[in-house]
Amino acid sequence: MKMEEVIKRINELAKKAKVEALTPEELQERDELRRIYIASVRENLRAQLDNTYIVTPDGTKRKLKS
Numbered sequence: 001m002k003m004e005e006v007i008k009r010i011n012e013l014a015k016k017a018k019v020e021a022l023t024p025e026e027l028q029e030r031d032e033l034r035r036i037y038i039a040s041v042r043e044n045l046r047a048q049l050d051n052t053y054i055v056t057p058d059g060t061k062r063k064l065k066s
Contacts, residue, residue, distance in 0.1 A: 003040055006033050 013030045016022060022030065053061040 001036070003037070006036055006040075009033055010037065 010030065010033050013022060013026055013033075016026070017030075049064055052064050054064060055061050
């Protein structure tokens with residue numbers, strides 16, 4: 001499932017939850033979609049940090065330690 005689809009479905013469930021109660025299946029789906037979304041955000045952040053360097057005043061670069 002593409003991230004756009006995940007976000008769209010999360011938003012649909014959030015709108016529905018404001019109007020009426022979600023079914024147990026919808027709650028489970030929402031929780032799983034949120035886990036997928038959070039994992040994606042973490043993965044993207046980790047990839048960004050893995051490609052981040054600190055430039056010291058003398059001009060040398062060093063990679064961030066994770």
